[in-house]
Amino acid sequence: MTLSTAVTILVVNDREADLAAFEEALQPLGHRVLLAGSARDGLQLAAEHELALAIIDVRMPGMDGFEMVESLRNQPSHRELPVIFATALDVTPALEERVYALGAVDLVPLPVRPAMLRSKVAVFATLHRQSAQARAYADEVSRAATLEVHGEQERFRLLMDAVSDYALFFMDALGVVTEWTTSAERLLGYREADAVGRHVEFIFTATDRAHGAPQHEMEVATERGQSRDDRSHVRADGTELPVSGRLVALKDATEHVRGFAKIMRDASRERAVEESEARFRQIFESSNDGIWILDADSTIRMANRRIAEILGYDLAELIGSKKAKFAFPEDQSYLAKLFEERRAGKRESAIEVRFRHRDGHAVWTLLSARPLFRDGAFIGALDVFTDVTARRQAEARFRLFFESSAAGHALTDPATRRFLTVNRRFCEITGRSEQELLNLTFTEITHPAHRETDDARFSALYAGRTAEVRAEKRYVQPDGSARWVDVTSTIIRDPNGAPEVQLSVVQDITARKIVEAELAENRTRLRLAVEVADLGVFYHDGATGELVWSEQMKRLLGFSPDDQASVESFMGRIHPDDRKAVEETVGTLLQVRDRERESESDFRVVVPGEGTRWLKASAVSQPRENLDGTSTFHVVGTLRDISAQKAFEAELQRQIAQRTRELDDKSRQLEGFSYTIAHDLRAPLRAINGYADCAIEEIAPLGRPEVVQYLERIRAATRRLDALINDLLAYSRINQIEVASGSVDLAAAIDRVLRELQPEIERRHAKVTVHQPIPSALGEESIIEQVIINLVGNALKFTRPGQPPDIDISASDGNGKVRVAVTDRGIGIASEYHHKIFKVFERLESARAYPGTGIGLAIVARGMDRLGGKYGVRSEPGQGSTFWIELKRSEP
């Protein structure tokens, strides 16, 4: 019997061209080739046929190659089906890993390379056939058949030898090597003579042997038909070689294992790739930088999660897309040019490139790129991106901040103290241009007075003893003037900790310094003033309730400097009699109100151990707007010891009272004295007058007219002296009379006066006319009468020689006043004398021509003064005089 040598091979590929290529390449082997255009069709065919090998495309629409293999593995008849993957993709380590993980035996590139494909397929076809023949072995025990088999084996061995990276040898059921091929020798280094007849253990490592690996492999193969392994085997020279192996159990028709065939493939390159692949993967995926790999026409073939994040896409969306998809239109040509440079073999490191995020915003990255070449051909590029968008934004913000800052900023070199960068404001503050400053050190623009302290501070800063330096100092401007600045400096250090850049922020505080100086001056003045004035000062903040007393304030209240200020302790010191008033004042001040309120009060305090003292408190309560916009108030005040002043005032009061009493006494004494004088002076006057009269009576009959004349003169003298005494008494009395102001009927008073003067009026043949009406006035009746008597008396006396007095008395009122005028047609008075005539003893005319004592008008003046009225005269020599008095009108 002849065993058919043909096997069935399934080829699955979605591309017609590839299927045709496979068919053509495999045709010479004489096997039956099944072609499927999709994974589903492939699965269908697999279910219907016994397959020796499947060649499956990795990428297919719908179900891909991987999925199809997984599905095949679920069919018991195909669990061990050798599968070769075909792919048009680059064979990357990742792809290889996936392929072998699915139990594939090989991965071949597309387009089909017919010779290579055929050699590989032949191996699996033969292997399959041997398995089948081994099963038939027991049935076909004829030698010929055996020979046939051996012949087959020989052919297979030759085939294997032709495939450079496979090795094949056979063992019996116990694991003793029965056949050792050239391929095995080439791979493991043992010659046929050294290997055949030995138990297969010799190619296992000590460790594997210890774990019973050789036995385990055979058990698995016996059970399942074959076993797979990836392990290192020991070569003849003692080195270890990583291999991917497969042990196939050769069974007879009764399922008895007759022996084993071992096929192994050199996996050393694969392992090395796997290891570097793993490392690459790790770096690739865990990198903080975005990484993608482009193929030769700038399509993304691989990308890590980070770049997907940076660009805002899913990883799957990136793979297979052109790089250009993530660029702004205006950047396309630039990026294309960069890519062409890759093609030319140029590397790039750390250039800033912009990409377009999915949501449209710009993503700034720092790009490092290297071209990828395989066998001298450009196959693409590896790009590594660092997202610097945040940094770019921060830089832009910093630049904006730096330039527009209201503070001056300067970067200086700590080693030379030269300016590296300054902003506009710093230039303004220092009065210099940026160019000028860049040629200067900051020491040079610092006022000499600060340089020494500056040195100490900055040394500490550079040495790391302080984190920052903050100082108020002066900068000297080019014109020599100084500006006060507040400078805060910090240090940026390099990775070794050495000072790299000094960063200074500068505020112009000149205005503040001026205000501070003024404030300090004012405070000093105020403090001196307060000290000099010996004032206690207190302050109450309505917002916080804070109450502050100066030391002098505490001293005045009898507290020690350590005692706390409080309204309660203040009130506790107040004299009980003054407490109520002070409480009211304090309450008024503490009431919140919208306007300023001042108060001043005198009160007594009782200080234990020191007694009572008088204090004067002056306080101002002011509304005040707080910084947060709410309004409150505060109270400021002073306290002064006025005990001495009060004692002085009391003493003064006492003295005044005493003086008043003394004066009253004297006044009474004087009054008594006046009457005594009047009485005692009058008696002798009357005696002189009387005896002169008696003498005249005696002498007249005797005819001594000159003696009578002398005696008459004595009598006239006594009358004048009496008149003088009377007027002085009247003048004195007008000062003594207590003024009890009431309504006085002036008409009646004038009437009484005229009646009193009636004898003189008659004697002088005077004409007195009273012009009614005369209203009532406010005053003291007796004084008013005295005044009117003297006015009329005056008018009666000063008449023209030979003319009888002609007197008019009239009154006028208005503005609540009553004016009484007494007009004569007498001699008149020159205006220069008007102010003199109301004084005591001022009589203008000689006593010879006119009678009178010179006291009459003084009584008028004094009387009107006492009544609070006015008086005056209108007169011209020869025209007569009008004397007037003015009093408040009394309303009836």
Added chain:
Amino acid sequence: MNHPGDTVLLVEDDENDAMFIRRAFTRAGISNPLQWVSNGEQAVAYLAASPPFADRQQYPFPALILSDLKMPQMDGLQFLSWIHEHPQPKAPPVVVLTSSTAQTDVDEAFRRGAAGYMVKPIEIRELDRIVKTIADYWRLSVRPSRTP
């Protein structure tokens, strides 16, 4: 008391004034006898007929008293009070004749029962008129005046 023989008592410490009043009585033609004592104490003694005025024949009870105010020992006001406090069966009116023009004196005199208050004039001839007025008022016996 409108009898020509009714006695007028003059209480006056000033001899001169007493003399001028007596002269004015004469010049005014007043014929009533004028008894003169020089202070209030003597006046009290006179009224009480105490020595040296025990003899009512020689010192008759007066029908009118003219009294000065300012006097040593008991002055005029005290004398007025005394009379006020010692009511007599036929109390004679007391006319004050003084040089004081003080209102207090005037008020006080009337308060103590004075029947009149006359101020002694400095011009002695005025005294004649005053005395006449008193005599007229109190219906003293007035002879036809020697001077018109």
